[in-house]
Amino acid sequence: MIFVLLLGLWAQGDAQKKAPDPLPDGLGKKELLKICVDCHGPEQIIAKKRTKSEWDDVVSNMVQMGAAGKDEELDAIVAYLTKNFGKD
Numbered sequence: 001m002i003f004v005l006l007l008g009l010w011a012q013g014d015a016q017k018k019a020p021d022p023l024p025d026g027l028g029k030k031e032l033l034k035i036c037v038d039c040h041g042p043e044q045i046i047a048k049k050r051t052k053s054e055w056d057d058v059v060s061n062m063v064q065m066g067a068a069g070k071d072e073e074l075d076a077i078v079a080y081l082t083k084n085f086g087k088d
Contacts, residue, residue: 028081029080031069058081
């Protein structure tokens with residue numbers, strides 16, 4: 001019985017230790033989470049730094065493959081990615 005209780009407490013503590021969010025807060029994050037993260041984990045999205053033009057191309061390719069979003073949402077995503085994960 002005590003073992004089961006300790007196991008439950010360990011599992012609860014382990015569940016509370018989530019990995020840190022690799023996506024910084026900012027304009028466009030909400031749209032990125034809404035549109036992109038269903039198909040890609042954040043780590044995959046941000047694995048490579050890109051220029052604004054490259055991020056535009058990536059987002060355009062995703063739209064061609066089925067990602068759906070309003071132009072304003074897609075623009076916000078490109079701006080967010082460029083600001084936070086752009087080439088220096």
